């Protein structure tokens with residue numbers, strides 16, 4: 053790391069004690085900025101780097117709620133409004149027991165550059181709670197969401213901060229959150245949340261967008277080598293929103309996804325994933341991946357190890373951060389994997405990324421390859437503002453165009469800064485320069 057960025061990194065570590073994921077995300081971005089600052093030293097002036105690593109606002113609040121048996125629970129809620137240079141803060145809400153300030157901060161920081169890469173007018177933010185929706189009844193999830201929104205509603209708005217879903221927050225949760233917001237404000241501000249139901253302001257293709265976009269990005273990377281996904285064996289991790297629609301798009305493009313996972317293990321289905329059964333188990337029944345394995349002849353559940361142990365051509369990590377480490381990377385490379393596109397946020401550890409770069413394979417960081425979700429959320433905001441609704445083909449065509457543009461910006465920036473084919477440098481440099489130029493225009497704020 054260059055001296056000037058090293059100093060900023062050290063300050064981040066000292067000021068944000070114990071927030072390992074946030075340190076990791078900042079380090080990855082700052083490491084990429086060496087060649088950018090060498091070429092354009094003004095980006096290191098006026099405290100710009102110091103400002104970009106400090107959230108504009110951090111909100112932390114108590115979320116009390118009552119379970120079905122009458123017991124009171126107290127969770128912690130977070131919203132990190134990180135950077136509004138390009139537009140209202142935009143980023144999802146995560147409900148998972150592992151959530152803490154450092155996790156939300158890393159996600160918010162990544163979101164700044166991801167949102168910049170989409171070319172749309174959206175700033176970066178993220179939020180969530182350490183609430184675990186697993187095993188909770190609909191009524192309990194509703195009461196939790198209502199309590200969470202009672203505080204969050206003071207801080208958000210269609211022109212201020214526009215949350216969406218993430219791990220543990222899907223259509224059901226967005227519905228309860230929107231219902232409570234509307235009741236508190238006495239105002240039908242459809243544009244305050246994205247990922248809404250189709251009957252009340254949602255956009256077609258939003259559900260599919262992150263998974264589809266990730267696979268489209270992988271296809272664009274392969275195209276630079278005159279190759280495609282046709283006939284490729286694919287390992288996917290996760291079995292949630294991103295994983296399911298990554299599998300769907302990969303199948304549409306002629307590839308053969310053979311794995312998916314949740315926190316109880318992973319399934320290997322050598323015949324190719326039966327998507328209808330997977331959707332039934334995960335989306336309709338809210339079941340576990342074991343339920344798929346028990347109903348699908350030939351599929352097996354593996355409770356030790358990771359999907360990355362299965363020999364594949366393409367890996368799509370779509371579950372959570374740091375789920376693909378150096379050992380997994382070595383196994384993937386040994387088995388001939390030549391493409392990794394991240395559907396999740398920061399799923400590969402720094403050591404895994406180093407191994408991918410050393411091997412010279414095609415590797416896409418999540419802030420570029422999973423940007424289709426937030427891009428389509430911004431399209432949802434656009435439809436809400438215009439009180440209109442596009443058909444699926446229109447929304448998907450826009451998503452496809454945005455993903456192609458993000459891919460090309462990464463390729464171009466990597467070439468400009470002297471490391472062709474390095475999508476990490478490309479994504480960080482292209483995202484950073486867009487935000488930094490606007491921060492400079494706005495003065496020291």
Ligand code: NDP
Nearest residue numbers: 218219220262290291292293294314315371372396397425
């Ligand atoms: P979901 O809640 O729909 O699904 C998450 C999946 O990952 C589940 O199968 C879950 O298993 C598994 N998972 C989560 N945490 C862990 C863990 N600690 N260990 C093992 N498995 C785990 O979330 P999404 O699909 O929406 O999100 C997945 C990833 O994609 C996240 O990193 C998210 O930040 C990222 N992302 C999502 C976007 C979106 O539009 N939804 C946009 C951009 C990025 P289990 O049920 O057992 O916990």
